[in-house]
Amino acid sequence: MPERVTSLEPPANQLNEEMLIRRARDGEHELSYDLIRPYERRVCAAAFAILRNEAYHQDYAAHHPDNPYIVNDDAPKVTHLRQQFPDLYTGK
Numbered sequence: 001m002p003e004r005v006t007s008l009e010p011p012a013n014q015l016n017e018e019m020l021i022r023r024a025r026d027g028e029h030e031l032s033y034d035l036i037r038p039y040e041r042r043v044c045a046a047a048f049a050i051l052r053n054e055a056y057h058q059d060y061a062a063h064h065p066d067n068p069y070i071v072n073d074d075a076p077k078v079t080h081l082r083q084q085f086p087d088l089y090t091g092k
Helices: 011-025 029-057 068-084
Strands: none
Touching: 011 029
């Protein structure tokens, strides 16, 4: 007996999704948008969260020079790299 994947969605939505998948697989390709639509908002929200986090971490050391990680771990590494590769260091 095939193992059934549990979903957080109510069973009616899960059955509707299974029906849409079956119909799209059988040739009704225009139904694929109906399959994607419920997930679009979640995917967009996740993408925007990632971009927001990327912006927050950009130039973190410059914005948080007193952070213990920056002081104890990051700054010594940057200093060492600057000494080892002075021609490549841009001083950003």
